[in-house]
Structure formats: structure tokens, C-alpha cells
Amino acid sequence: MTILATGVSGHLAPIVCDLLAEKGADVVGVDVRPLPPGRAFPGEFYTIRYTQRRIAEVFRRHKPKVLIHMGRIRGTDVQSSSYRYNQNVLGTKHLLDLCLKHDVKRVVVLSTFHVYGAHQHNPIGLKEDSPLRASQIFPQLSDAVELDHAATSYLWRYRRIETVVVRPCNIVGPSLNNMISRLLRLRNVPTLLGYDPMMQFVHERDCARAIQLAVESDKWGVFNVGGEGAVPYTAAIRLAGGRPVPIPHVVAYPLVGSLSRMRLVFPKHLMDYFRYPTVISDESFRDTFGYAPHYDSVETLRSLRAPATVGTR
């Protein structure tokens, strides 16, 4: 079976690809970025933008039966919102159209819990049918919400493709280089004075296994994926080996605003995730796919300072 995976120059996708290759799948990789120097990929690899027509040739040549779209470009990596919109929204639609045309049987799309938005009214344990507030609160996240929306509308419109949309909580681990992992690896980690929202963390290996389960099953739908439970932000910092440094929010918001314009810190629109809880419920994913995380919250957070298992971060 041939599996086409996007986003393989990142840090999570290679873990997923290795898991699938071990099981005997032919994995073909695509990314808008070249592979990091020194990294080997278990199958053929192409550097193509998801919007380019050239990507059709990958479908023609390899005839994949499964697409795993892990290629969302994060606002923490690329600031240009038009580039992100093109790749994340138009690129995703392009890939899904090609899946229809080339008879792909199964599509797994990696979205994020960020689409629910951080809001003081959020109940704990957001289900998959909760409103996607993010684009209303933070217009900068609208490309992530639209990517998710593109995938879910394909899910309902074209039922001959089995589509799974996965919305994981914060993914952390020794190999990852995403914003939350970098933040929790700091010695002194900024927090908002007086606020300590509950946050969820899933270990990179657990998340990769969850994606593998979604690839290998015949179930479809939209699913949240969480770890063992939720922990307050400051407890997560301490478990990861850092020290919380509280900053009053009246200072922090404008400060992060100006620093992020200079690209020194993460974007300002993510600040609310450190102020209000966005706790998801993955009950449906556990029930449907028989998923249970191997790593508990404590192990997950402690693993952050361990040496990377895949490539270099």
C-alpha cells in the first residue's frame, strides 16, 4: 500500500512515516521545505508547494491509496498570512481534489485544537461539534480553521473517500520543535500573572500512534486527540523542568505584540491560550479507535528535555 504524507520535513511526520514504513507501507513524502540536512526519508521525497500543479505528478506516478496531510504551516513558523492562506487553505483543497481524481481511498488530516479558540466561556472537555471560535477571536488563525473546514466539508460531501480529521491537543516531545515544546524547554518560562489555565499535552509518540490508528482503520469522522489528562500551565512548566516567571497581562500583551512584530517571540494571538482553558475531550477517538496514550502527563512533560529520537530539532 502506498501512502502519501505531507509535512515530512517537520518533526512529527517523520515519526508517523517511520511507524508506517516499519509495518511495510510504501511512504512517499512531500513538503514545501527541503528535508533538513542529514535526515533520511524511508521513501521517495519531493519538495513541492501544495498549490503547485506539479504535485499532481506525484499522484500519477505513485498512485497513493492514502493521504496523510500533516503539512499545515504554522503561524509560529511563517508570519506571512497570505503564504499560509495559500498553502494551508488552497493547498489543502488542491490535495483533496487530487485525491478525488486519483481514487485515493482514505485521507487523514492533521488539524489542531487551536481551532476551538481560547475563550473564558469554554466548557471543559470541548467535543468535536463545539463552535470553532478561533477565527472569530484571532483572525490570524483563520487559515487553520479554514483548513479544518475544508477537510470536514470534503468528509461530508465525498463519502467515497474515508476522511479522518484529527484535532490533537498540544503535541510535545523530545524530537519536536513546535512553539509549545520550545517554550517548555526554556529555563524561565513566562506566564500571565494570576492566570493558570488547564492545558493538555500529548506525547509525540502517542500522537503518531493516533495518526497511525486513523490510517489503518476504516472508521471516519472528526476526532479530538488528547493525552492522559489536563495540567495547569505552571505545573506543566515545573514538570518540564523550568521555572514560571509571571508577567502581568497588561504588560505582557503589548510587549509580546511588539516583540512578535520583530519575530522574537510567538505571535500575540496565541496569548489567550495561556489565559483561558481550551480543554478538549477525546472520548470519541478513544471509543472509535481503541486509543489510549502510553505516556501519562508527567512522563510526557518530563520527556521534553530528553535527546531527540528522530533527526535533530
Place this chain on the structure above:
Amino acid sequence: MLEGLKSFLPPALPPDVMTQLREDAQVNSAGYDPWGLHVETLAKVLPAARFLYDRYFRVTAHGIERVPAGRVLLVPNHGGQLPFDGFFVALAMVLEGRPPRVVRGMVERWFPSLPFVSTLFTRCGQTVGDPRNCVELLRRDQPIMVFPEGVGGSGKTYWSRYSLQRFGTGFVRLALETKSPIVPVAVVGSEETYPSIAKIDWLAKLLGVPYVFVTPLFPLLGPLGALPLPVKIDLYFGEPRVFEGDPDAADDDIQGMVDAVKGDIQRMLDEGIARRADLSVLNLLPGGRPPVGGRP
């Protein structure tokens, strides 16, 4: 000096109770449940809370053994500006409950925007009053506390004390949906902690809070006036009521059950007020002694 203060304060929770509370809440490896309850933090603030409970307000809980095990909705009357009534009921359950239990109170939706307090309340088991939170907590067999009167009850002025405001029907629907018993609770005394004589609507709007109140002492005496009056508090836990029916029935069909609970609370309030000592100083305030049976 700190040691002296510590010996003055009553002891915190015994270790076996801590273990039982952690098990009841089904905490994770880090010691938290998804809503943010942390039994260790709760145990840390309990000695101070216990001082208020035992010595400042001299709370007496009557009939607390009526609260059944497993999922349950505690439904108290609401009054006295700041939600001290919820605080007393929750403290009674953790200090005198058989077995001790952490009550999950439902707070106003604007509450999480308050720094510090919201974090502390969350660690002690309180959460935003969203129906989805209530359903999930009841499904996990937690005792939850809801105030069907909402801010309409707590924000009353002194002369409407102990007259129950309009009850929503949501709590009964919740009980029907999750098959949970309802325990009516009457809190006698909380209305006198802050005898509010006026509300300042424009300031409330400016601050983005439900109401701003004025008492004969606050803001006149400044921070000292902001202290609640040390009124004796009596809590009356009623017989649990178990309703059966369609949670999606029309309001007319639900109203009877709502009125039954409201009637229980009003009856316990009337009896409790009649039984307690005369609050002569407070009776000098306009309105005098509250009439039995509430006001229309």
C-alpha cells in the same frame, strides 16, 4: 509567630480523606482533574476557610447526612452579594460531609477573566456554569451546586432578603437528563453578611461585573466596611428529590418540579429564620425583621 498562627488554626484534612477526595475526583498522574481541581491546594486553603466557617460565621449544618452518595445537584437559595452561601455549602460538604466531598460550584461566565481568584477557585473545584460542564461532572458522579436564581438572587437589596427570585428550569432538566437527585438547601444568615441598600448600575457596567452594591458600612468605612458582618449561618439540607420525566418537556411540565424544589427551600428558610436569634441591630435597618413566607 507563624507556628503560633498555625496552632491557632484548625488542622487541615487527614491523609485518608485526601486520598478519598483524589479518588472521587479521578485525578490524573499530575494530581489534577480536567476542570483543574487539585486536592492539595484545597487542603492548603482549608485551615483559613475553616477559621471563617467555625469561628467567624459559626456555621451549623443541619441534615447534611441527607445528601446521597454519587451524582447529586445541591440547590441553595442565593443572597448576600458575594457568593458566601456557596462557600459555606461547599465547606460544609468537605468538612462535615459523610463522607467528605468536594462540591463543584458553578460560577458566573465572566469569572475566569478575574486573575488569582479564578485560579484559586478552579483549584478548589469550581468551574464555569455551562450546562456541558454540569452534565460531564454529573456523569463522573460529582456533587454539583447550582443557584437557579443566579445574580438575580445574590444581587438583591436588603429589603428583599430571603424572598426567592425566579428559578430557571435548567437545573431540573439537568437532573432529569442525568438522572441525578436534587437536594434543596436553605442558607440562613448569608443575606445579612452584606446588607445592600443600593446598587450602582453605571459602575457595574463600567467594571463589567453583574452589580456593584452599597451597604451602610461599605464603601463608607473603606476596607473595614468591606468585611462581611459576622452573622451566624445555618445551613438546612432538605430531603433529596428524584424526578422522572422528559428533560426536553415544555416549561409548563417542568415548572411543577421547579416549584416543588423552590417550595422546599422557602419552607426551610421560614423555619430557619423563625428558629434563629433575633438580629436586633440589623433589624434597625429599613425593612426590619424579614416576614415569614418571603415577599411577593
